[in-house]
Amino acid sequence: MAGIYVHIPFCKQKCRYCDFASFPDKIGLAESYMTCVYREMAMRAPELKDYSFDTLYIGGGTPSVIDESYIAMLVAAAKKYYNLDKNAEITIEMNPGTVSASKIDLYKKVGINRFSVGLQTANDKLLSDLGRIHTLNQFITCVKLLKGCNFSVDIMIGLKGQSLDDISQSIEVAALYGASHISMYALTPEDGTPIYTDYLNGELPDSDEVAEQYAFGVKKLKELGYERYEVSNFCKKGKESRHNLNYWRRGEYIGFGVSASSHIKNVRFTNTFDLDEYFKCIISNHFAVIDRTEITVPEQRDEYVMLAMRTAAGVDVHEYEKLFGLSFMQEYAAAIAKNRDYLDISPECVRIKDEYLFVQNTIIIDFLKA
Numbered sequence: 001m002a003g004i005y006v007h008i009p010f011c012k013q014k015c016r017y018c019d020f021a022s023f024p025d026k027i028g029l030a031e032s033y034m035t036c037v038y039r040e041m042a043m044r045a046p047e048l049k050d051y052s053f054d055t056l057y058i059g060g061g062t063p064s065v066i067d068e069s070y071i072a073m074l075v076a077a078a079k080k081y082y083n084l085d086k087n088a089e090i091t092i093e094m095n096p097g098t099v100s101a102s103k104i105d106l107y108k109k110v111g112i113n114r115f116s117v118g119l120q121t122a123n124d125k126l127l128s129d130l131g132r133i134h135t136l137n138q139f140i141t142c143v144k145l146l147k148g149c150n151f152s153v154d155i156m157i158g159l160k161g162q163s164l165d166d167i168s169q170s171i172e173v174a175a176l177y178g179a180s181h182i183s184m185y186a187l188t189p190e191d192g193t194p195i196y197t198d199y200l201n202g203e204l205p206d207s208d209e210v211a212e213q214y215a216f217g218v219k220k221l222k223e224l225g226y227e228r229y230e231v232s233n234f235c236k237k238g239k240e241s242r243h244n245l246n247y248w249r250r251g252e253y254i255g256f257g258v259s260a261s262s263h264i265k266n267v268r269f270t271n272t273f274d275l276d277e278y279f280k281c282i283i284s285n286h287f288a289v290i291d292r293t294e295i296t297v298p299e300q301r302d303e304y305v306m307l308a309m310r311t312a313a314g315v316d317v318h319e320y321e322k323l324f325g326l327s328f329m330q331e332y333a334a335a336i337a338k339n340r341d342y343l344d345i346s347p348e349c350v351r352i353k354d355e356y357l358f359v360q361n362t363i364i365i366d367f368l369k370a
C-alpha cells in the first residue's frame with residue numbers, strides 16, 4: 001500500500017537550524033493555502049483511483065499551528081478523494097508550543113491516531129539557543145494531553161554546549177510520559193541557516209563527539225526498551241512508523257503542498273518551494289511540480305539497497321531477487337567483500353552491524369552502481 005504526505009508550511013517562528021519550507025510571516029495565508037491543498041488533492045485523485053493508501057502523514061512546518069478545523073477538513077479530503085484504509089496510520093506533527101486539549105480532542109475525533117512531538121532537548125537554555133518556541137514544561141503539558149495515545153518524540157544530538165546528561169534527560173522525559181517511538185537526529189548545520197555560523201566558528205561538537213553522543217543515546221534508548229529499526233528511529237515493539245517504513249522500503253507515496261515530494265510508478269517529483277508559485281499553479285488548475293525524474297532500473301536497485309541499508313533489518317536478499325530478478329549476493333559481491341567486517345551476512349539478509357550504522361554512508365557508497 002502507498003502513503004500520503006501533506007506539508008503545512010507555517011510556524012510561529014523560524015528555528016535557527018531550520019531549512020524546511022516554513023514561513024512564519026505567512027501564517028495569515030493558512031486558509032487560502034489549505035483551500036489549495038484540498039484542490040490539489042482533488043486534482044490528483046483520478047490518476048490514483050486504483051491505489052490504496054494505508055498512511056497519511058501531516059508534516060511541516062508546524063501542522064498544529066493552524067486552526068484544527070483545517071486539519072479536520074484535510075483528513076476528510078483524504079478520505080473523500082483516496083482509498084484510505086480504515087486502519088490507516090494517520091500522523092500529525094506537533095510543536096509543544098502550539099497545542100491545546102481541544103485541538104488534540106478534535107484530532108482524535110477525526111481519526112488521527114499517531115502524534116509526532118518535537119521536543120529536541122529537555123534543556124530550556126538549549127531550546128532557546130535553537131530558537132524553539134517552547135519550554136520543557138510546555139512539552140510535558142503536551143504529552144500529558146497525549147496520555148494513552150500512540151506518540152513519537154523527536155530529540156536532537158550534536159547541539160552547541162550539549163552534554164551527555166542533556167541527552168539522557170531528553171530521552172528519559174520522553175520515555176517517562178509514554179512515548180512509543182523516539183527519533184534521535186544529529187543536527188545538520190545547513191548552509192544559509194543561522195546555526196551555520198556556529199558551525200563555521202567551530203562551536204558545534206565535531207563528528208567524533210556526535211558519534212559518542214549517538215552511541216550513548218542508543219544505549220540509553222535500549223535500556224528503556226526502545227529498539228532501533230532505522231539509523232535515527234527507535235520504538236517499542238510493533239510501534240514503527242508505517243509511513244516512514246514505506247519510504248525506506250522504496251514504497252510509493254503522494255505528497256501535497258509546498259515542497260512535498262512524491263514517488264509514483266518509479267517517477268520521483270517535487271512541488272515548488274515557493275508559496276506564491278504554489279498558489280498560482282493550483283488556482284489555475286495546474287500541478288505545482290518543479291522537478292520530475294524517472295528512475296531507471298539500475299537507479300531503482302541503488303535506491304532499494306541504499307534505503308534498506310539504513311534500516312536495522314538491512315537488505316532482504318530474497319525480496320531483492322524477486323523485485324529485480326538478480327542475485328543480490330552476486331551483484332554486490334565486491335562491495336560485500338570490501339565491507340565484510342562491517343556487515344552481518346546471512347542467506348536471508350545483509351545488514352550493517354549495529355555499531356557501524358551511524359557511519360553507514362561510508363559503507364553504502366560502495367554499494368552504489370548506477
Ligand code: SF4
Pocket residue numbers: 010011012013014015017018019020022060061062095
Ligand atoms: S518548528 Fe520545525 S519546521 Fe518550524 S521552523 Fe522549527 S524546525 Fe523549522
